[in-house]
Amino acid sequence: MLHKNNGKYKTKDICALFDISKATLFRWESEGRISNVGRDWRNWRLYSDQNIKEIKKIISRRSGHSNKQGFSKKG
Numbered sequence: 628m629l630h631k632n633n634g635k636y637k638t639k640d641i642c643a644l645f646d647i648s649k650a651t652l653f654r655w656e657s658e659g660r661i662s663n664v665g666r667d668w669r670n671w672r673l674y675s676d677q678n679i680k681e682i683k684k685i686i687s688r689r690s691g692h693s694n695k696q697g698f699s700k701k702g
Contacts, residue, residue, distance in 0.1 A: 635665055635673035645682055652682075660685055 642649055655661050656672075661681050665673040674682075 635667075635675060636679070638672050638674070641674050641679070641682065644679075645686060655682070655685060 636644075638649055638652065641647075642652060652661075656664055661674075661678050663675070664678060665675065667673050
């Protein structure tokens, strides 16, 4: 269950929703694939509904040419 706080979601909620690691989520952000990620008073990331749309788009693109979970394995 997502814990939405003022229209924003915590990192752990996003990772659980999409079954991805924090490292993957942060890498996508550093690559510019997820834009305008907010921060709270502690400087922790807060994701918006727009960020969720961006993540869905990333995953749907990957699922067309990777394993059944939508993530490719790299060695």
